[in-house]
Amino acid sequence: MGEIIAVASQKGGVGKTTTAINLSASLAILEKRVLLIDMDPQGSVAASFQLNESQIKYGMYQVFTNNLPLIEAFTDIGLEYLDIVPANVKNEAEEMEMFRQAMDFTHLKQVLEPFKKVYDFIFIDCPPSLGSLTINAITAADSLLVPVQPEYYSLKALGKFIRSIKNISKKYNSGLEFKGFLITMYDKRIKKSKEIARELRYSFKKIVFDTVIPRNSKVSESPSVGKPVALFDITSPGAIGYLQLAEELLNSGTNH
Amino acid sequence: MGEIIAVASQKGGVGKTTTAINLSASLAILEKRVLLIDMDPQGSVAASFQLNESQIKYGMYQVFTNNLPLIEAFTDIGLEYLDIVPANVKNEAEEMEMFRQAMDFTHLKQVLEPFKKVYDFIFIDCPPSLGSLTINAITAADSLLVPVQPEYYSLKALGKFIRSIKNISKKYNSGLEFKGFLITMYDKRIKKSKEIARELRYSFKKIVFDTVIPRNSKVSESPSVGKPVALFDITSPGAIGYLQLAEELLNSGTNH
Ligand SMILES: Nc1ncnc2c1ncn2[C@@H]1O[C@H](COP(=O)(O)OP(=O)(O)OP(=O)(O)O)[C@@H](O)[C@H]1O
Ligand SMILES: Nc1ncnc2c1ncn2[C@@H]1O[C@H](COP(=O)(O)OP(=O)(O)OP(=O)(O)O)[C@@H](O)[C@H]1O
Ligand SMILES: [Mg+2]
Numbered sequence: 001m002g003e004i005i006a007v008a009s010q011k012g013g014v015g016k017t018t019t020a021i022n023l024s025a026s027l028a029i030l031e032k033r034v035l036l037i038d039m040d041p042q043g044s045v046a047a048s049f050q051l052n053e054s055q056i057k058y059g060m061y062q063v064f065t066n067n068l069p070l071i072e073a074f075t076d077i078g079l080e081y082l083d084i085v086p087a088n089v090k091n092e093a094e095e096m097e098m099f100r101q102a103m104d105f106t107h108l109k110q111v112l113e114p115f116k117k118v119y120d121f122i123f124i125d126c127p128p129s130l131g132s133l134t135i136n137a138i139t140a141a142d143s144l145l146v147p148v149q150p151e152y153y154s155l156k157a158l159g160k161f162i163r164s165i166k167n168i169s170k171k172y173n174s175g176l177e178f179k180g181f182l183i184t185m186y187d188k189r190i191k192k193s194k195e196i197a198r199e200l201r202y203s204f205k206k207i208v209f210d211t212v213i214p215r216n217s218k219v220s221e222s223p224s225v226g227k228p229v230a231l232f233d234i235t236s237p238g239a240i241g242y243l244q245l246a247e248e249l250l251n252s253g254t255n256h
Numbered sequence: 257m258g259e260i261i262a263v264a265s266q267k268g269g270v271g272k273t274t275t276a277i278n279l280s281a282s283l284a285i286l287e288k289r290v291l292l293i294d295m296d297p298q299g300s301v302a303a304s305f306q307l308n309e310s311q312i313k314y315g316m317y318q319v320f321t322n323n324l325p326l327i328e329a330f331t332d333i334g335l336e337y338l339d340i341v342p343a344n345v346k347n348e349a350e351e352m353e354m355f356r357q358a359m360d361f362t363h364l365k366q367v368l369e370p371f372k373k374v375y376d377f378i379f380i381d382c383p384p385s386l387g388s389l390t391i392n393a394i395t396a397a398d399s400l401l402v403p404v405q406p407e408y409y410s411l412k413a414l415g416k417f418i419r420s421i422k423n424i425s426k427k428y429n430s431g432l433e434f435k436g437f438l439i440t441m442y443d444k445r446i447k448k449s450k451e452i453a454r455e456l457r458y459s460f461k462k463i464v465f466d467t468v469i470p471r472n473s474k475v476s477e478s479p480s481v482g483k484p485v486a487l488f489d490i491t492s493p494g495a496i497g498y499l500q501l502a503e504e505l506l507n508s509g510t511n512h
């Protein structure tokens with residue numbers, strides 16, 4: 001049975017989309033069957049594969065507002081083991097509409113359930129908020145992966161975020177497991193970066209991934225050519241980082 | 257009469273809070289009277305001044321959910337020309353509540369109106385979304401400042417964001433002016449950074465601030481000591497950048 005992993009954080013710009021894309025792609029390279037769902041109205045998943053709005057007919061917007069069957073919202077990106085469902089939210093009115101429809105917090109869970117038999121992993125990219133879209137993802141997920149940038153605001157935001165996740169999972173998904181914190185954009189030249197990463201491992205001990213994703217310009221460049229970093233430059237520190245993460249995920253079973 | 261400036265972007269982590277804090281502080285150093293409002297449930301403004309939850313009694317949460325007069329939600333941070341109102345949203349239930357109360361999109365405008373006589377500038381830090389909290393800020397604002405990180409996802413998100421802003425301002429605030437795009441975290445060592453900054457200036461011509469804020473570790477370190485970067489290290493490229501931005505804002509009148 002496939003595992004549903006929500007990639008979430010209320011803090012913006014910590015590498016949720018980058019992790020969802022590159023971890024999915026790395027697992028697909030290791031011949032795992034992966035489905036990637038974009039629950040963020042920004043639609044960065046589609047942008048990562050250079051898909052423009054005219055190429056996308058359906059997405060999670062239609063799944064939530066018109067009860068479109070999920071399979072009809074798949075978009076082909078030409079990768080053998082990776083399928084994606086874009087967000088396809090065109091403007092703020094549609095965002096509000098999807099937000100409203102998502103007040104049924106179990107909607108995504110029901111929609112994804114049948115696909116657990118078909119995929120080894122289902123990843124959900126979340127928006128930077130604690131609203132109904134993220135709650136849907138947390139309710140549907142088997143486990144949660146939280147990217148953390150080793151910077152003050154990102155570290156400071158964790159306490160409240162984890163408390164909220166506990167509240168949400170107690171109410172809607174008591175079986176939710178915590179996969180771990182993933183340190184992203186780590187820059188060993190910056191003293192503060194090292195300090196914060198150390199503090200994170202000290203306070204959260206076992207639930208921080210061993211793999212640390214380094215800050216690497218190939219990672220931020222790769223979406224501009226529509227490829228995951230492993231297909232853009234397999235020798236880059238970013239590509240190696242995400243492949244290692246995929247291995248660590250496969251070796252760790254359900255939880256660290 | 258004071259000017260209300262919303263610092264907004266749907267993209268997360270582009271430097272909204274960093275800009276709201278450091279531009280406010282730089283203007284206060286230039287002896288302008290500034291009020292800073294945190295409309296982001298993450299509450300990064302309070303974190304920037306090392307205020308913890310127990311020190312904050314009231315914030316924008318109470319202003320929206322209990323009709324608390326704004327003046328009662330001020331928190332003293334010991335800076336002469338800068339006053340702040342934190343967000344003070346403690347958990348996801350309160351976030352949902354504030355979101356619901358903010359469906360009256362003119363609430364913030366009514367609350368801020370009397371304070372335009374007292375302050376030269378009122379800045380509003382926005383969450384990374386297009387929901388009711390951001391719409392309140394756009395409806396209340398005289399002008400909009402949009403930080404942009406010179407990276408693919410941030411650039412790609414602009415088109416849709418600007419379209420949405422135009423829709424929102426047509427409906428709720430036809431007088432909204434566009435102050436400009438501010439390039440943040442610019443790293444001259446990264447080829448892509450230069451390319452994207454050039455592309456931004458090419459497509460948006462006059463409405464990009466001349467001042468570019470460089471990536472500078474003093475900027476990301478300063479909130480961990482509870483100070484704006486100008487009070488942390490006035491000689492740093494980040495502090496100089498934000499002081500130049502304050503000068504540019506004062507010299508430019510209402511619009512570029
Ligand atoms: N390891 C890395 N090295 C360099 N740049 C990175 C790395 N990871 C992410 N980035 C860049 O940092 C920025 C933020 O990452 P990303 O957009 O994935 O974060 P996010 O959490 O999904 O943001 P949002 O909150 O807007 O959804 C992007 O421009 C991305 O390309
Ligand atoms: N000029 C800069 N140099 C170095 N780091 C910076 C700079 N500007 C911002 N940062 C860092 O980048 C991260 C993102 O900035 P910030 O939190 O201000 O963005 P934001 O848009 O407010 O994020 P959110 O979408 O979560 O509200 C922070 O850790 C911040 O310290
Ligand atoms: Mg994202």
Ligand SMILES: [Mg+2]
Pocket residue numbers: 272273274296300381382
């Ligand atoms: Mg912010």
